[in-house]
Amino acid sequence: MTNLPAGVFSPVLTPFHEDLTPDRERFVALCQKLIDEGCDGLVPFGTTSEANSLSIEEREDLLEALVEGGMDAGGLIVGTGLAAIPDTVRLTRHAVGLGCAGVLMLPPFYYKGMSDEGLFAAYAEVIERVADDRLRVYLYHIPKVSGVAITPGLIGKLRDAFPDTVIGIKDSSGDWDNTRMLLEDFPGLQVFPGSELIMLDAMRLGAVGCITATANVNAQGLARLYAGWKEEGAEALQEAASSVRRAVQSQAMVPALKAIIARRDGDDGWLTLRPPFVGLDESQTNALFAALEEAGF
């Protein structure tokens, strides 16, 4: 269990051509830039990636483009959780086959109110069908979007049954009490908070890093925080990162991040979103950049 993923991971935005097809070139270029700027790894196909607006074939194609483009698969945790078991199995096998470090796996998210027993059975079925010792699963707890919580009871069952496979969790609950519970009650579980607002507090309790949407635009600030979290001045690094985060999330996160990259790179191609997402309007865009300026970004 050495060399497990740790540090700042960016759930990478997915760029689209005007006809809404995924843009491989901009995608690979952004991924390379994020690594160059200090990200320790990437999470293709997280919520921020509009991943659930992509088909299976589109995800496979983008991931292959990334690995063929020279990205180290050992730095990739790939979102593979879909609503239907055969689909999750297919994407997971594909990521493991390419040598990716792990997969970030949503629970089956269409049906709501399912029991821990049922969710356990779904995860177990996927793991058993993939049947590959290299598989490392990070559970994806983002109940406000998925509508399906990863409860402590479910985590306990999965850790008992698959201790070498179910090794971590991304906690995007936005609830510090939940993150603290994970860190305190599940020793050995690799916990990535889903926001840098609590990164320092989480690192001090044993978190292994952070998987955060804003790494798409603030990789350097987050890398500084990760490098300096044990040092004097950590609070100032935390506050700097948090102030950028608060400015970005003053607008809808995914359109805001794309607007920031479009302006930074002078590349309006980045403004395209796949429905149901829509771009920021002019006043929202102006408010975003005013908030960022105020945050010193």
Place this chain on the structure above:
Amino acid sequence: MTNLPAGVFSPVLTPFHEDLTPDRERFVALCQKLIDEGCDGLVPFGTTSEANSLSIEEREDLLEALVEGGMDAGGLIVGTGLAAIPDTVRLTRHAVGLGCAGVLMLPPFYYKGMSDEGLFAAYAEVIERVADDRLRVYLYHIPKVSGVAITPGLIGKLRDAFPDTVIGIKDSSGDWDNTRMLLEDFPGLQVFPGSELIMLDAMRLGAVGCITATANVNAQGLARLYAGWKEEGAEALQEAASSVRRAVQSQAMVPALKAIIARRDGDDGWLTLRPPFVGLDESQTNALFAALEEAGF
């Protein structure tokens, strides 16, 4: 716009083999039986069908089995709405290509809090890509499960833009006020309530029928209600149907329906569910059949 689907439609259960693969034979047999018992049509791949636990290929295969098995495609409204536009386009084209009467289309359901503008853009993109005059879309409003509501504003936009394509809605809100609003405010919209508990009231305001899970086990009772809703004695037919419904939904609906068919047919193969669904335990099963007996079913 003659010969539009009307009457009692069953969102058909999906049977599975022990290895969790879909069971074509039991599926086609159930569909045939439901038509024989008085259903006016079928909705393969609704929520009750565990449709969102099926892959695209599995849905295509089951639908082909049904049509090849002799089912009239003109009596089929096929669930095709997925989270990603390319997937919804693919399933919709497939259903239209087979001559199906319509499709029941969920909004993209992973991302929450999307604007009507964004949801409109998603539906519009699908309709324009399918690009087939035969396409008839029934919107699928089931916010407690999908997490994404079909608002009056969205319906209005879609009806204005695609009056001959977006022709109806299944209202599974469980909220009579919403169903009444649809019937009163959208003349010409083909409204199917998603539960027979309000069928008589809805028919009297212009609903065209009902798409209800319990048609899987009570097609005859529902057919009697549909045939007799204008006659004396309609209230008694409504109460008979409602009492069965209440008994079934005293337990989790999908496992309960499968348990009823398994017992009726003496075929435990029907008890298999795909995770995250789990079957009823012994005490739940006993409670279900006690409630059904009390309801005179």
